[in-house]
Amino acid sequence: MSENEPEELQKCLEPIIDQFHITFELPNIDKQLLDNDKDNQTHYFDRLASISQGVSTVAIEGFLRSIRQCQTEVEDSSEKKLIAQMPNLPELPALELADQYLLYSLLLHGDLTIAALAESLADEESEVQAIVQVLLRKGVVKQQERFLTINPIYYFKLKQELASNNFLIDKQ
Protein backbone atom coordinates (compact mmCIF):
# COMPACT_ATOMS: atom_id res chain seq x y z
CA MET A 1 0.00 0.00 0.00
CA SER A 2 1.54 3.27 -1.06
CA GLU A 3 1.17 6.49 0.92
CA ASN A 4 -0.22 9.57 -0.78
CA GLU A 5 -0.66 13.27 -0.12
CA PRO A 6 -4.07 14.97 -0.70
CA GLU A 7 -2.87 16.43 -4.01
CA GLU A 8 -1.73 13.06 -5.29
CA LEU A 9 -5.05 11.48 -4.34
CA GLN A 10 -6.92 14.25 -6.10
CA LYS A 11 -4.81 13.83 -9.22
CA CYS A 12 -5.35 10.10 -9.21
CA LEU A 13 -9.16 10.37 -8.85
CA GLU A 14 -9.64 13.36 -11.18
CA PRO A 15 -10.52 11.32 -14.32
CA ILE A 16 -13.41 9.65 -12.44
CA ILE A 17 -14.57 12.97 -10.95
CA ASP A 18 -14.57 14.62 -14.41
CA GLN A 19 -16.22 11.71 -16.19
CA PHE A 20 -19.15 11.47 -13.74
CA HIS A 21 -19.33 15.21 -12.96
CA ILE A 22 -19.01 14.59 -9.25
CA THR A 23 -19.52 17.66 -7.07
CA PHE A 24 -18.35 18.09 -3.50
CA GLU A 25 -20.41 18.73 -0.42
CA LEU A 26 -19.72 21.67 1.90
CA PRO A 27 -17.44 20.76 4.81
CA ASN A 28 -18.69 21.27 8.36
CA ILE A 29 -18.87 24.78 9.72
CA ASP A 30 -15.65 24.75 11.78
CA LYS A 31 -13.63 23.63 8.75
CA GLN A 32 -15.21 26.41 6.69
CA LEU A 33 -14.30 28.97 9.34
CA LEU A 34 -10.78 27.67 9.90
CA ASP A 35 -9.79 27.29 6.25
CA ASN A 36 -12.15 29.60 4.43
CA ASP A 37 -9.74 30.08 1.55
CA LYS A 38 -10.01 26.43 0.51
CA ASP A 39 -12.72 25.14 -1.84
CA ASN A 40 -14.96 22.11 -1.14
CA GLN A 41 -12.83 19.75 -3.21
CA THR A 42 -9.64 20.65 -1.33
CA HIS A 43 -11.42 20.17 2.00
CA TYR A 44 -12.67 16.80 0.76
CA PHE A 45 -9.24 15.52 -0.27
CA ASP A 46 -7.59 16.78 2.92
CA ARG A 47 -10.13 14.76 4.86
CA LEU A 48 -9.74 11.71 2.58
CA ALA A 49 -5.94 11.75 2.99
CA SER A 50 -6.33 12.15 6.74
CA ILE A 51 -8.74 9.22 7.30
CA SER A 52 -6.85 6.96 4.92
CA GLN A 53 -3.52 8.04 6.41
CA GLY A 54 -2.43 8.39 2.81
CA VAL A 55 -2.96 4.69 2.01
CA SER A 56 -4.28 4.55 -1.55
CA THR A 57 -6.51 1.44 -1.23
CA VAL A 58 -8.20 2.86 1.89
CA ALA A 59 -8.61 6.23 0.16
CA ILE A 60 -10.25 4.70 -2.92
CA GLU A 61 -12.66 2.67 -0.79
CA GLY A 62 -13.43 5.81 1.26
CA PHE A 63 -14.01 7.79 -1.93
CA LEU A 64 -16.42 5.20 -3.38
CA ARG A 65 -18.37 5.01 -0.11
CA SER A 66 -18.73 8.78 0.10
CA ILE A 67 -20.52 9.20 -3.23
CA ARG A 68 -24.30 9.64 -3.16
CA GLN A 69 -26.80 10.22 -5.92
CA CYS A 70 -28.98 13.30 -5.50
CA GLN A 71 -31.94 14.58 -7.46
CA THR A 72 -31.95 18.32 -8.12
CA GLU A 73 -34.76 20.38 -9.58
CA VAL A 74 -33.61 22.53 -12.50
CA GLU A 75 -36.51 24.68 -13.75
CA ASP A 76 -39.16 22.14 -14.91
CA SER A 77 -36.99 19.07 -15.09
CA SER A 78 -35.22 17.11 -12.41
CA GLU A 79 -31.61 16.09 -12.76
CA LYS A 80 -29.63 13.34 -11.07
CA LYS A 81 -26.23 14.36 -9.74
CA LEU A 82 -23.41 12.58 -7.95
CA ILE A 83 -22.26 14.27 -4.77
CA ALA A 84 -19.22 13.32 -2.71
CA GLN A 85 -20.00 13.72 0.99
CA MET A 86 -17.25 14.19 3.56
CA PRO A 87 -15.57 10.76 3.80
CA ASN A 88 -15.56 8.80 7.06
CA LEU A 89 -14.31 5.41 8.23
CA PRO A 90 -17.30 3.24 9.18
CA GLU A 91 -17.49 1.45 12.54
CA LEU A 92 -16.16 -2.10 12.55
CA PRO A 93 -19.01 -4.63 12.90
CA ALA A 94 -19.09 -6.80 16.05
CA LEU A 95 -16.64 -9.69 15.67
CA GLU A 96 -16.62 -13.11 17.30
CA LEU A 97 -13.41 -14.69 18.53
CA ALA A 98 -13.35 -17.07 15.54
CA ASP A 99 -13.73 -14.07 13.19
CA GLN A 100 -10.76 -12.38 14.83
CA TYR A 101 -8.49 -15.42 14.31
CA LEU A 102 -9.51 -15.60 10.66
CA LEU A 103 -9.08 -11.88 10.03
CA TYR A 104 -5.68 -11.90 11.73
CA SER A 105 -4.55 -14.65 9.38
CA LEU A 106 -5.84 -12.68 6.39
CA LEU A 107 -4.12 -9.56 7.64
CA LEU A 108 -0.82 -11.42 7.97
CA HIS A 109 -0.97 -13.05 4.55
CA GLY A 110 -2.64 -10.28 2.51
CA ASP A 111 -4.83 -12.44 0.31
CA LEU A 112 -5.70 -16.12 0.57
CA THR A 113 -8.02 -18.69 -0.93
CA ILE A 114 -10.42 -20.50 1.40
CA ALA A 115 -8.28 -23.67 1.19
CA ALA A 116 -5.11 -21.76 2.11
CA LEU A 117 -6.91 -19.93 4.89
CA ALA A 118 -8.19 -23.23 6.32
CA GLU A 119 -4.66 -24.58 6.24
CA SER A 120 -3.21 -21.55 7.98
CA LEU A 121 -5.83 -21.79 10.72
CA ALA A 122 -5.61 -25.62 10.92
CA ASP A 123 -9.40 -25.73 10.63
CA GLU A 124 -11.77 -27.62 8.35
CA GLU A 125 -12.52 -25.87 5.04
CA SER A 126 -16.27 -26.07 5.65
CA GLU A 127 -15.83 -24.39 9.03
CA VAL A 128 -13.77 -21.56 7.50
CA GLN A 129 -16.26 -21.23 4.62
CA ALA A 130 -19.09 -20.58 7.10
CA ILE A 131 -17.18 -17.82 8.91
CA VAL A 132 -16.09 -16.26 5.60
CA GLN A 133 -19.73 -16.10 4.43
CA VAL A 134 -20.69 -14.14 7.54
CA LEU A 135 -17.72 -11.78 7.16
CA LEU A 136 -18.49 -11.23 3.46
CA ARG A 137 -22.03 -10.29 4.39
CA LYS A 138 -20.76 -7.89 7.07
CA GLY A 139 -18.46 -6.37 4.45
CA VAL A 140 -15.27 -6.87 6.47
CA VAL A 141 -13.87 -9.29 3.89
CA LYS A 142 -13.89 -8.91 0.10
CA GLN A 143 -13.66 -11.69 -2.44
CA GLN A 144 -12.04 -11.28 -5.86
CA GLU A 145 -12.39 -14.48 -7.82
CA ARG A 146 -11.05 -17.10 -5.39
CA PHE A 147 -9.02 -14.73 -3.26
CA LEU A 148 -10.14 -13.22 0.01
CA THR A 149 -8.81 -9.90 1.31
CA ILE A 150 -9.62 -7.50 4.14
CA ASN A 151 -11.88 -4.67 3.04
CA PRO A 152 -9.41 -1.72 3.11
CA ILE A 153 -11.99 0.61 4.66
CA TYR A 154 -11.80 -1.47 7.87
CA TYR A 155 -8.02 -1.89 7.75
CA PHE A 156 -7.06 0.59 10.50
CA LYS A 157 -9.99 -0.16 12.80
CA LEU A 158 -9.39 -3.89 12.45
CA LYS A 159 -5.72 -3.50 13.34
CA GLN A 160 -6.71 -1.49 16.40
CA GLU A 161 -9.35 -4.07 17.41
CA LEU A 162 -6.92 -6.98 17.05
CA ALA A 163 -4.17 -5.16 18.95
CA SER A 164 -6.52 -4.50 21.86
CA ASN A 165 -7.48 -8.17 21.82
CA ASN A 166 -3.94 -9.34 22.48
CA PHE A 167 -2.92 -10.13 18.88
CA LEU A 168 0.60 -9.23 17.86
CA ILE A 169 0.15 -6.19 15.63
CA ASP A 170 2.65 -3.70 14.33
CA LYS A 171 1.35 -0.35 15.61
CA GLN A 172 3.08 1.58 12.78
Next chain:
Amino acid sequence: MNHQLYWLAESASDAVLATEDETREFISKITTGKIAQGIFILLAAYLTLKILDKLIIWISERIARQWRLKVKQFLPFLRMLILTVTTIILMNLFLNLSRENILAVTGTVAVALGFAFKDYVSSIIAGIVGLFESPYRVGDRVKIGEHYGEVVNYGLRSVKIQTPDDNLITIPHNKIWTEAISNANTGALEAQVVTEFYFAHEIDVNLVKKILYRVAQTSKYTALKLPIVVVMEEKPWGSLFKLRSYPLDARDEFIYKTDLTTRAKQAFAKHQLTYPRLSIMGNGE
Protein backbone atom coordinates in the same frame (compact mmCIF):
# COMPACT_ATOMS: atom_id res chain seq x y z
CA MET B 1 -34.45 -15.44 106.43
CA ASN B 2 -37.71 -14.30 104.86
CA HIS B 3 -36.38 -10.80 104.67
CA GLN B 4 -33.27 -12.03 102.81
CA LEU B 5 -35.37 -14.01 100.28
CA TYR B 6 -37.55 -10.98 99.68
CA TRP B 7 -34.43 -8.86 99.08
CA LEU B 8 -33.01 -11.43 96.58
CA ALA B 9 -36.31 -11.62 94.68
CA GLU B 10 -36.48 -7.84 94.52
CA SER B 11 -32.94 -7.44 93.20
CA ALA B 12 -33.60 -10.16 90.53
CA SER B 13 -36.72 -8.34 89.44
CA ASP B 14 -34.76 -5.05 89.30
CA ALA B 15 -32.12 -6.72 87.11
CA VAL B 16 -34.77 -8.05 84.70
CA LEU B 17 -36.35 -4.58 84.49
CA ALA B 18 -32.94 -2.98 83.87
CA THR B 19 -32.15 -5.46 81.05
CA GLU B 20 -35.58 -4.84 79.55
CA ASP B 21 -34.96 -1.10 79.64
CA GLU B 22 -31.52 -1.53 78.05
CA THR B 23 -32.94 -3.71 75.28
CA ARG B 24 -35.75 -1.20 74.72
CA GLU B 25 -33.16 1.54 74.58
CA PHE B 26 -30.99 -0.42 72.16
CA ILE B 27 -33.75 -1.50 69.79
CA SER B 28 -35.55 1.57 68.58
CA LYS B 29 -39.30 1.52 68.29
CA ILE B 30 -40.28 -0.90 65.53
CA THR B 31 -43.18 0.34 63.47
CA THR B 32 -44.91 -1.01 60.36
CA GLY B 33 -43.40 1.87 58.41
CA LYS B 34 -39.89 0.91 59.50
CA ILE B 35 -40.44 -2.74 58.59
CA ALA B 36 -41.72 -1.69 55.16
CA GLN B 37 -38.72 0.61 54.76
CA GLY B 38 -36.37 -2.22 55.76
CA ILE B 39 -37.95 -4.62 53.26
CA PHE B 40 -37.69 -1.96 50.57
CA ILE B 41 -33.99 -1.38 51.36
CA LEU B 42 -33.27 -5.11 51.25
CA LEU B 43 -35.12 -5.47 47.96
CA ALA B 44 -33.33 -2.47 46.46
CA ALA B 45 -29.94 -3.82 47.57
CA TYR B 46 -30.75 -7.26 46.13
CA LEU B 47 -31.86 -5.79 42.80
CA THR B 48 -28.83 -3.48 42.64
CA LEU B 49 -26.52 -6.45 43.23
CA LYS B 50 -28.24 -8.50 40.51
CA ILE B 51 -28.19 -5.63 38.00
CA LEU B 52 -24.57 -4.85 38.83
CA ASP B 53 -23.58 -8.50 38.38
CA LYS B 54 -25.24 -8.71 34.98
CA LEU B 55 -24.04 -5.27 33.85
CA ILE B 56 -20.37 -5.77 34.75
CA ILE B 57 -20.28 -9.25 33.18
CA TRP B 58 -22.07 -7.92 30.08
CA ILE B 59 -19.66 -5.02 29.71
CA SER B 60 -16.56 -7.13 30.37
CA GLU B 61 -17.54 -9.65 27.68
CA ARG B 62 -18.05 -6.93 25.08
CA ILE B 63 -15.04 -4.71 25.52
CA ALA B 64 -11.53 -5.46 24.26
CA ARG B 65 -10.09 -8.63 25.73
CA GLN B 66 -7.23 -6.83 27.45
CA TRP B 67 -9.73 -4.99 29.70
CA ARG B 68 -11.98 -7.98 30.42
CA LEU B 69 -10.35 -9.14 33.64
CA LYS B 70 -9.77 -5.63 34.95
CA VAL B 71 -13.48 -4.81 34.68
CA LYS B 72 -14.53 -8.13 36.22
CA GLN B 73 -12.16 -7.71 39.16
CA PHE B 74 -13.95 -4.51 40.06
CA LEU B 75 -17.17 -6.45 40.80
CA PRO B 76 -16.36 -7.90 44.28
CA PHE B 77 -15.44 -4.43 45.58
CA LEU B 78 -18.72 -2.98 44.35
CA ARG B 79 -20.66 -5.88 45.90
CA MET B 80 -18.91 -5.41 49.22
CA LEU B 81 -19.63 -1.67 49.13
CA ILE B 82 -23.35 -2.21 48.52
CA LEU B 83 -23.61 -4.84 51.26
CA THR B 84 -21.80 -2.64 53.79
CA VAL B 85 -23.95 0.40 52.98
CA THR B 86 -27.14 -1.70 53.23
CA THR B 87 -26.10 -3.15 56.60
CA ILE B 88 -25.32 0.31 58.00
CA ILE B 89 -28.64 1.74 56.77
CA LEU B 90 -30.59 -1.17 58.29
CA MET B 91 -28.75 -0.92 61.62
CA ASN B 92 -29.45 2.79 61.75
CA LEU B 93 -33.09 2.10 61.07
CA PHE B 94 -33.72 -0.53 63.74
CA LEU B 95 -31.04 0.06 66.39
CA ASN B 96 -30.11 3.01 68.58
CA LEU B 97 -26.41 2.97 67.89
CA SER B 98 -24.85 4.86 70.80
CA ARG B 99 -21.20 4.20 71.67
CA GLU B 100 -22.10 1.95 74.64
CA ASN B 101 -24.69 0.09 72.58
CA ILE B 102 -22.23 -0.64 69.83
CA LEU B 103 -19.73 -2.04 72.35
CA ALA B 104 -22.42 -4.16 73.98
CA VAL B 105 -23.80 -5.50 70.71
CA THR B 106 -20.37 -6.26 69.27
CA GLY B 107 -19.45 -8.35 72.31
CA THR B 108 -22.74 -10.24 72.32
CA VAL B 109 -22.75 -10.80 68.56
CA ALA B 110 -19.12 -11.93 68.65
CA VAL B 111 -19.87 -14.58 71.27
CA ALA B 112 -23.05 -15.74 69.50
CA LEU B 113 -21.35 -15.91 66.12
CA GLY B 114 -18.29 -17.56 67.60
CA PHE B 115 -20.42 -20.55 68.50
CA ALA B 116 -23.20 -20.64 65.95
CA PHE B 117 -21.78 -19.30 62.68
CA LYS B 118 -18.07 -19.84 63.13
CA ASP B 119 -17.44 -21.14 59.59
CA TYR B 120 -19.82 -18.66 58.00
CA VAL B 121 -18.13 -15.68 59.62
CA SER B 122 -14.71 -17.15 58.91
CA SER B 123 -15.66 -17.33 55.21
CA ILE B 124 -16.90 -13.74 55.16
CA ILE B 125 -13.72 -12.48 56.82
CA ALA B 126 -11.62 -14.58 54.42
CA GLY B 127 -13.63 -13.03 51.57
CA ILE B 128 -12.76 -9.52 52.74
CA VAL B 129 -9.09 -10.44 53.27
CA GLY B 130 -9.10 -12.10 49.84
CA LEU B 131 -10.24 -8.86 48.21
CA PHE B 132 -6.97 -7.22 49.22
CA GLU B 133 -4.64 -10.23 49.29
CA SER B 134 -6.00 -11.45 45.92
CA PRO B 135 -5.22 -15.18 45.97
CA TYR B 136 -7.88 -15.32 43.23
CA ARG B 137 -9.91 -12.74 41.34
CA VAL B 138 -12.81 -12.91 38.95
CA GLY B 139 -11.55 -14.24 35.60
CA ASP B 140 -8.53 -16.06 37.07
CA ARG B 141 -7.96 -19.75 36.39
CA VAL B 142 -7.40 -21.39 39.74
CA LYS B 143 -7.03 -24.78 41.39
CA ILE B 144 -8.46 -25.02 44.90
CA GLY B 145 -8.22 -28.51 46.33
CA GLU B 146 -9.29 -30.91 43.59
CA HIS B 147 -11.17 -28.29 41.61
CA TYR B 148 -9.79 -26.38 38.63
CA GLY B 149 -11.59 -23.74 36.59
CA GLU B 150 -12.31 -20.08 35.93
CA VAL B 151 -13.50 -17.85 38.80
CA VAL B 152 -16.86 -16.57 37.57
CA ASN B 153 -18.26 -15.07 40.76
CA TYR B 154 -16.78 -13.64 43.96
CA GLY B 155 -19.53 -13.63 46.57
CA LEU B 156 -19.69 -12.55 50.18
CA ARG B 157 -19.18 -16.08 51.53
CA SER B 158 -17.91 -18.09 48.61
CA VAL B 159 -16.31 -18.11 45.20
CA LYS B 160 -17.85 -19.83 42.18
CA ILE B 161 -15.61 -21.71 39.77
CA GLN B 162 -16.61 -22.90 36.33
CA THR B 163 -14.78 -26.11 35.44
CA PRO B 164 -13.78 -27.07 31.87
CA ASP B 165 -16.72 -29.53 31.95
CA ASP B 166 -19.05 -26.56 32.57
CA ASN B 167 -19.82 -27.50 36.19
CA LEU B 168 -20.25 -24.64 38.64
CA ILE B 169 -18.46 -25.29 41.93
CA THR B 170 -19.01 -23.17 45.03
CA ILE B 171 -16.06 -23.00 47.40
CA PRO B 172 -16.18 -21.04 50.70
CA HIS B 173 -13.53 -18.34 51.03
CA ASN B 174 -12.21 -19.79 54.31
CA LYS B 175 -10.30 -22.34 52.20
CA ILE B 176 -7.67 -19.64 51.78
CA TRP B 177 -6.69 -20.13 55.46
CA THR B 178 -5.82 -23.79 54.99
CA GLU B 179 -5.65 -24.82 51.32
CA ALA B 180 -2.92 -24.11 48.79
CA ILE B 181 -4.40 -22.06 45.94
CA SER B 182 -2.81 -22.39 42.55
CA ASN B 183 -3.54 -19.44 40.27
CA ALA B 184 -2.56 -19.82 36.61
CA ASN B 185 -2.85 -16.21 35.44
CA THR B 186 -3.22 -13.92 38.52
CA GLY B 187 -5.10 -11.19 36.76
CA ALA B 188 -3.35 -11.53 33.40
CA LEU B 189 -5.16 -12.53 30.24
CA GLU B 190 -2.64 -15.22 29.37
CA ALA B 191 -1.84 -18.38 31.29
CA GLN B 192 0.98 -20.73 30.40
CA VAL B 193 -0.10 -24.01 28.87
CA VAL B 194 2.19 -27.02 29.15
CA THR B 195 1.62 -29.71 26.52
CA GLU B 196 3.43 -32.98 27.03
CA PHE B 197 4.67 -35.35 24.32
CA TYR B 198 6.15 -38.81 24.84
CA PHE B 199 8.66 -40.57 22.57
CA ALA B 200 10.93 -43.58 22.42
CA HIS B 201 14.57 -42.97 23.38
CA GLU B 202 15.93 -43.30 19.84
CA ILE B 203 14.07 -40.35 18.25
CA ASP B 204 15.84 -37.33 16.73
CA VAL B 205 15.62 -34.77 19.55
CA ASN B 206 16.38 -31.76 17.34
CA LEU B 207 13.69 -32.74 14.86
CA VAL B 208 11.09 -33.06 17.64
CA LYS B 209 12.09 -29.68 19.09
CA LYS B 210 11.89 -28.08 15.65
CA ILE B 211 8.42 -29.51 15.06
CA LEU B 212 7.18 -28.40 18.48
CA TYR B 213 8.44 -24.83 18.05
CA ARG B 214 6.89 -24.67 14.58
CA VAL B 215 3.58 -26.06 15.84
CA ALA B 216 3.37 -23.45 18.62
CA GLN B 217 4.49 -20.57 16.39
CA THR B 218 1.88 -21.37 13.75
CA SER B 219 -1.08 -22.02 16.03
CA LYS B 220 -3.78 -19.39 15.67
CA TYR B 221 -4.26 -19.40 19.45
CA THR B 222 -0.62 -18.64 20.41
CA ALA B 223 0.24 -15.31 22.03
CA LEU B 224 3.33 -14.56 19.99
CA LYS B 225 4.38 -11.75 22.32
CA LEU B 226 5.20 -14.33 24.99
CA PRO B 227 8.00 -16.92 24.97
CA ILE B 228 7.68 -20.42 23.55
CA VAL B 229 9.94 -22.96 25.21
CA VAL B 230 10.54 -26.67 24.64
CA VAL B 231 12.12 -28.65 27.46
CA MET B 232 12.89 -32.35 27.58
CA GLU B 233 13.56 -34.94 30.22
CA GLU B 234 14.80 -38.51 29.99
CA LYS B 235 12.63 -41.13 31.67
CA PRO B 236 13.21 -44.90 32.01
CA TRP B 237 10.37 -45.55 29.54
CA GLY B 238 11.33 -42.89 26.95
CA SER B 239 11.79 -39.17 26.37
CA LEU B 240 9.35 -36.61 27.72
CA PHE B 241 9.04 -33.27 25.89
CA LYS B 242 7.18 -30.31 27.34
CA LEU B 243 6.04 -27.48 25.11
CA ARG B 244 5.48 -24.36 27.21
CA SER B 245 3.54 -21.58 25.49
CA TYR B 246 0.72 -19.11 26.06
CA PRO B 247 -2.66 -18.83 24.35
CA LEU B 248 -4.00 -15.36 23.48
CA ASP B 249 -6.76 -15.93 26.00
CA ALA B 250 -6.47 -18.22 29.04
CA ARG B 251 -10.01 -19.41 28.29
CA ASP B 252 -8.72 -21.14 25.16
CA GLU B 253 -6.44 -23.36 27.27
CA PHE B 254 -7.98 -26.72 26.38
CA ILE B 255 -8.81 -25.99 22.76
CA TYR B 256 -5.25 -24.65 22.40
CA LYS B 257 -3.76 -27.81 23.87
CA THR B 258 -5.89 -29.89 21.49
CA ASP B 259 -4.77 -27.82 18.51
CA LEU B 260 -1.09 -28.19 19.46
CA THR B 261 -1.39 -31.94 20.04
CA THR B 262 -3.34 -32.57 16.83
CA ARG B 263 -0.96 -30.68 14.58
CA ALA B 264 2.14 -32.01 16.31
CA LYS B 265 0.93 -35.60 15.93
CA GLN B 266 0.33 -35.03 12.21
CA ALA B 267 3.94 -33.87 11.86
CA PHE B 268 5.26 -36.76 13.98
CA ALA B 269 3.38 -39.26 11.80
CA LYS B 270 4.86 -37.68 8.68
CA HIS B 271 8.39 -38.10 10.08
CA GLN B 272 7.57 -41.56 11.50
CA LEU B 273 8.71 -40.66 15.01
CA THR B 274 8.25 -43.53 17.42
CA TYR B 275 6.34 -43.36 20.69
CA PRO B 276 7.39 -45.29 23.85
CA ARG B 277 6.43 -48.94 23.52
CA LEU B 278 4.50 -50.83 26.17
CA SER B 279 7.22 -53.51 26.51
CA ILE B 280 9.86 -50.82 27.14
CA MET B 281 7.66 -49.24 29.82
CA GLY B 282 7.23 -52.66 31.45
CA ASN B 283 10.98 -53.34 31.48
CA GLY B 284 11.69 -49.86 32.73
CA GLU B 285 9.50 -50.35 35.75
